[in-house]
Amino acid sequence: MIERCFKTGRPCAFEPEESPDQVFVGIPYKNPFKDLFEYGVRPALEELGLSPWIAYEHPSSRDIFCKLCEGLQSSSAAIIDISEPNPNVHFELGILAGTSKPTILIKQKGADVSTDLKGMENLEYDGAEELCELLKKHLTQATTKARTYPKVAGYATYREFYRDCSLALDQSSKKVDLTHIRDEPPQDFEGVSDWFGEVIKWCDEHPYGKVRRLIAVSNDRMLAWAQELAEYVKNRPNYNFEVRVCQWTANFPAINMVIFDRRRVFIALTGFGATETAGFQVSDRLIADYFVDYYNNIWGKSDDLNNFLDRVAKGEICIDE
Template identity: 25%
Template sequence: MNASQTLRQEPDRPQMCFVVGPIGDPYAAHGTSEREAYEHYLGIFEQVIAPACEKYEITAVRADGIAHAGDINEQICRHVIESDLVIADVSGGNPNVMYELGLRHITGKPTIHIGEAGQSPFDIASVRTIRYQRARSHLAGARREIESALEVGIRDGFEILTPARVVRALQTVEGQSSSEQSGNAEDTADEDPPGLLDDFAAVEDGLDEMTAHLGAITKAIETIGTLTEQGNIEILDLTHANAPASARLAAVIRYAESLSAPAGEMNAVSGAFAERMETLDSGVRAALGLIEVTPPDERGEGTYEFLEQLIALDESAQEGLEQIGFLATSASGLVRVSRHLRKPVKGISAAVKQMSSAITCMGEWAGKARDLVQGTPE
């Protein structure tokens, strides 16, 4: 029995897929951006999306392929909301696509994101997106990824995205009395996912932990800086005194040994910092998205403090990254002095790499937070 025959037995298997994405203008003159966009996204539909759906006997259709007469906007909305499956090409953050995708997310129905590499909008960056490039080999890879996502989703169920989970949680809170909620919590404690406030509390705790990590990293940097200054003084004194190479090497070894502990600590804390960043990213982005769609006068009292915390954390991280980067540059030159310095320098370099990746993400948080603060009325 092949995969298609096996999946056909699933009663909830999607039958219809509506494809959301930029379409372009098929009537535009050749060579124009509108005509190129039409040909590009039609190619993505015909070479990537439709064949992947066809493998599981799912019919894929775009807005320009809707056969029935009627108001096109109403038809699109109905397809977005009612289709068994939606595959959305989010390349470039097209406003119409993002609006339709917002409608779809609220339904909680199966949705797969795809997008051209490097063109995913910030607001949905935390949602897994199948990336593609325009080369034929990359398009084939994207088709296989969609096929894999369909296979897993049909077999195990499609993941409910954050907006739908938030809406369902709010509906549950509004539709139940406190006693009912309490009883249900006892009955389904193991199955009940965290609510919105639980998520926000976890985010705040995580941000506090990251602030503590930054403090520990700064302390380690200061310790290494002090030790480096002391080591340089000792080595320079020996050089000026024309001390033998063995005496200078002994000083370098002492310096390397003194660096071992703070360099190891900095590397370990940077790893914890990066790991915490990875776990918090989705929650922070969800919080920022919820703040953005909430009218300023309806936002909670702690909203401004939360945004300021993201901004302050990024500023501290950028300062720490500048210090650690300077330190790594200085330390890398020492490797040529003696092999004994390689291990602590390696630890410092690893810390720089982990911090750089994490702080890039943090900068995106802060950028969104600054936009929201600037948009808040006095």
């Protein structure tokens, strides 16, 4: 995904989410291209269980480049027709180059493309029927690869785990969801307190971003940390840092996680000792969405941090020493 808008320099205000079954189609909606889309491109996509995103089907008063950028980012692959000179084509190809999405270039047989595009591989077609067959063959290869093989990495120690969490944080610009559902505060883990400090720093550097943190408070030491977090939340000028407390009564830690920009998930697994934490990460938009749904479920059933601390102060909730 594009980290920052090329026009404003800020994170995208629309937060597009990639759909694994959507394919961007960059083709002029006029004859003969209109018939090529309706009888060549659309049938090929539908036969493969894919849906087209084409600009004319998404009327909007927004800037045209903003609309195209959103369509490109929310698609898992793209088909671009380069048969005619069109400034939109260069814009679309530039965005696609920045996202590394599978892209199929098509052109009519005999069409003379611009010098900038002559060296790029493309599919030549002579009519809608031939185009349909070509796309079915090549789309199967492109979209299967894009949808089937998420990137996975494993970590034998918590130091390795949080090292790469820090790297992923540096590459994020919109949203970070994380949990710390265990009996030990971060300062019990050498190097981990630095990671939590980096999260706070990220909030300061990304006023348009958002951090949500879920914690469990089961003893005095976790309560002290929760109170520190409450002070930080209180002093946040941008209100981009939220903390909630979930109920966790088991005498072992939960499976903890960090989700970056709805596209990368880090899962922490704790062994017999507190520091015997290993884990893995998955970089895949669809899988990340599953974890976001799970996170939202817990978030919706958890207590606001300040409300929780008020209930503790009133004696409504007892915390173990």
